[in-house]
Amino acid sequence: MKKTLLMLIAVAGITSFASCGNKNETAPNGGADSTAVATDTTQNAPEAQPVALADIVAKAKAEGANWSVDEWKEQYKQVMLAFKPMALEMDGLIKKVGTPEAQGINFEEEFKKLEAKYPGIEKLLGEFNKAAEGSANGKTVLADEEWCKKIKEELGIPDL
Numbered sequence: 001m002k003k004t005l006l007m008l009i010a011v012a013g014i015t016s017f018a019s020c021g022n023k024n025e026t027a028p029n030g031g032a033d034s035t036a037v038a039t040d041t042t043q044n045a046p047e048a049q050p051v052a053l054a055d056i057v058a059k060a061k062a063e064g065a066n067w068s069v070d071e072w073k074e075q076y077k078q079v080m081l082a083f084k085p086m087a088l089e090m091d092g093l094i095k096k097v098g099t100p101e102a103q104g105i106n107f108e109e110e111f112k113k114l115e116a117k118y119p120g121i122e123k124l125l126g127e128f129n130k131a132a133e134g135s136a137n138g139k140t141v142l143a144d145e146e147w148c149k150k151i152k153e154e155l156g157i158p159d160l
Helices: 002-018 053-066 069-096 107-117 121-133 136-143 145-155
Strands: 037-040 049-052
Touching: 049 053, 053 069, 053 121, 069 107, 069 121, 069 136, 069 145, 121 136
Parallel strands: none
Antiparallel strands: 037 049
């Protein structure tokens, strides 16, 4: 049981990257690729196009210093959309701990599988937050906890 609780705490640390205002910038696994995608609503195309989290981070690093608060909010929303599938899976696992259905589940193994399913996401989230911290408008968005809470509710992202 202690291992399970320690694993939950470690996984909760990963999710803290998706919180507005997080200052954590390092990743233990270091992978730069992520299969997480978001729907880019900033384009004027009739259909929104999927954008990889790595592309959003690269765009933030290259152009973020010139973005307005609204542009940062839109890109942060895209990052949250890319993180949403992992957050939902993580929330499901966390909710099972301590319940009768937890019997026979190796939570340590399940969390390792979840991390492997989304390689490099922790590093990319940290890099995005670092880019935001390097911009006055990005800092403004990260500091806006009310907006962050509202957008997470709007997108259906659990508060981990």
